[in-house]
Amino acid sequence: MQCPSCQNTDSRVLESRAADGGRSVRRRRECLNCEFRFTTYERVETVPITVIKRNGNRETFSRTKLLHGLSRACEKTGLPPERLETLVDELELALQQRNGREVSSHDIGELVLEQLKELSEVAYVRFASVYRQFSGVNDFVATLEGIHASKTRLEALV
Secondary structure (H helix, E strand, O other), X not given: OOOOOOOOOOEEEEEEEEEHHHOEEEEEEEEOOOOOEEEEEEEOOOOOXXXXXXXXXXXXXXXXXXXXXXXXXXXXXXXXXXXXXXXXXXXXXXXXXXXXXXXXXXXHHHHHHHHHHHHOHHHHHHHHHHHOOOOOHHHHHHHHHHHHHHHHHHHHHO
């Protein structure tokens, strides 16, 4: 690590500790040449994920944008914001672990809907109405019938 004071590349680590909720390591260092002390942070480098939109445009995956959409769908459902953060963390991790660096907005939407189906039926229908571009009452009815049918299948198995 290069010293910010004298540019010497030899330093020793005085202290290391987890930072940013365990996502990075904070290290206090001391230059072996000039004894200047400085702090460095070490974190895992992630390759940005590219989202392919319906219209063919490409944009960088936005965790904030996804969290905002989930928050809107989950308003007044009683789901705590921490649970939504966790859901986005899990989704982002799943996307990072894929082989490709490009993912369609359709795939992201389906992954979100899978999670919402188990968390809140109301949030599921709200998110689906925007994501699947519902055009009328029939779309809502079909979605609700799908939820009811899957619940009935699960109850029959138990």
